[in-house]
Amino acid sequence: MSNFVIECHNLEKAYTASLNRLILNDVSCQIGQGEFVVLLGLNGAGKSTLLRSLVGLVPLTKGEIKIKGVTMTPRTLPQIRRDVGMLFQGGGLIRQLSAIDNVLCGRLGVRTSWQTLFGFPERDRLLAMDLLAQLGLKQQAYQKTSQLSGGQQQRVAIARALIRSPQILLADEPITGLDVVACQQVMETLSQLHTQQGITIVTVLHDLAIAAKYGQRAIVLEAGRIVYDGRCENLQAKFAKC
Numbered sequence: 001m002s003n004f005v006i007e008c009h010n011l012e013k014a015y016t017a018s019l020n021r022l023i024l025n026d027v028s029c030q031i032g033q034g035e036f037v038v039l040l041g042l043n044g045a046g047k048s049t050l051l052r053s054l055v056g057l058v059p060l061t062k063g064e065i066k067i068k069g070v071t072m073t074p075r076t077l078p079q080i081r082r083d084v085g086m087l088f089q090g091g092g093l094i095r096q097l098s099a100i101d102n103v104l105c106g107r108l109g110v111r112t113s114w115q116t117l118f119g120f121p122e123r124d125r126l127l128a129m130d131l132l133a134q135l136g137l138k139q140q141a142y143q144k145t146s147q148l149s150g151g152q153q154q155r156v157a158i159a160r161a162l163i164r165s166p167q168i169l170l171a172d173e174p175i176t177g178l179d180v181v182a183c184q185q186v187m188e189t190l191s192q193l194h195t196q197q198g199i200t201i202v203t204v205l206h207d208l209a210i211a212a213k214y215g216q217r218a219i220v221l222e223a224g225r226i227v228y229d230g231r232c233e234n235l236q237a238k239f240a241k242c
């Protein structure tokens with residue numbers, strides 16, 4: 001078996017009239033266990049589409065995706081989603097719920113609807129609290145997420161993804177809209193997950209300096225095609241407009 005945890009072979013997402021081209025056009029790449037990959041490209045290049053396709057949220061017109069050697073099909077998708085955590089653009093938290101309840105929401109897909117009628121078991125609550133503490137949010141656990149700062153909200157979203165113990169974490173613009181300090185906190189959090197727990201990270205970023213600081217490898221998309229796949233050095237010189 002190969003050491004790749006993500007394999008994309010000739011992915012194609014349908015032509016759209018508004019763009020006058022394919023959204024993803026023959027995209028192929030392999031990502032190894034424990035890599036930290038940044039996905040870069042101009043607005044509309046197809047970054048989110050590619051990321052979302054890795055958890056089966058985008059029906060593809062052509063191509064094949066394998067996660068940890070398992071080919072993505074409707075039958076294998078539940079298993080794949082157990083291995084892959086996703087941080088959506090804007091965090092996607094429920095603002096009226098506390099931080100801990102948002103984290104517990106990450107367990108909803110794991111437990112049956114019947115089980116959730118009785119609430120979450122104590123061990124889930126302890127795990128959620130542990131994750132929030134690891135991410136520096138123990139004091140904020142019972143605060144509504146609407147009252148938290150952008151950086152804190154993003155870390156709650158990370159905890160929610162981590163409660164399923166994914167081996168791969170996909171993050172769609174996790175620092176967009178955050179101030180410099182919050183950006184650094186979120187990126188340091190992702191970096192620690194990568195170095196200390198060996199989690200494979202694939203994140204969409206727009207900031208080339210941050211990409212170069214944290215990423216090991218950059219994949220640059222342009223109009224649905226991969227135009228660069230390599231080290232993060234000198235990205236600014238190569239792709240000043242990303």
Ligand SMILES: Nc1ncnc2c1ncn2[C@@H]1O[C@H](COP(=O)(O)OP(=O)(O)OP(=O)(O)O)[C@@H](O)[C@H]1O
Nearest residue numbers: 016019023041042043044045046047048049050204
């Ligand atoms: N389901 C869809 N139907 C039609 N067009 C779509 C669909 N999904 C995405 N698109 C279009 O495909 C293009 C790529 O979108 P995508 O969100 O993947 O780009 P992106 O690189 O993540 O951009 P951004 O940096 O702005 O988030 C966009 O022009 C978008 O409008």
